[in-house]
Amino acid sequence: MSGLAGQIRYDGKPVEKDLLTRMGAILAHRGNDDAGVLIEGNTGLAHQYMALTGVTGAAGAAGVANVAGVAGAERQPMTSADGGQAILLDGTIINHRVWLPHIAKENV
Numbered sequence: 001m002s003g004l005a006g007q008i009r010y011d012g013k014p015v016e017k018d019l020l021t022r023m024g025a026i027l028a029h030r031g032n033d034d035a036g037v038l039i040e041g042n043t044g045l046a047h048q049y050m051a052l053t054g055v056t057g058a059a060g061a062a063g064v065a066n067v068a069g070v071a072g073a074e075r076q077p078m079t080s081a082d083g084g085q086a087i088l089l090d091g092t093i094i095n096h097r098v099w100l101p102h103i104a105k106e107n108v
Contacts, residue, residue: 002076003027003048004088015044024048038077038086047076047088 005023007015020037024046028035031050038045079086 003030005046007044009042015039020044020046036076045077045088049076
């Protein structure tokens, strides 16, 4: 279980980080193990995270990627290695132990 929120500005004004943080905090009941905010251009994303696996990361969150040993990959929003893409994940990836080593090898 997780909570997702976002803001897209079409008026040229900057995305409001404080607003995103507050929107995420309102969703804390959907996941209180970790939280993250990402702002890129006119778009901002906020995420509240509930750990479903048993390995704890540095921020107190258990991440699917952390289980497979990819350090830091449990934080959301997740970004690609080059920072060019971002994603929020709301759900459980049941077969993560199967495919994550392949993703880690590709440095995605």
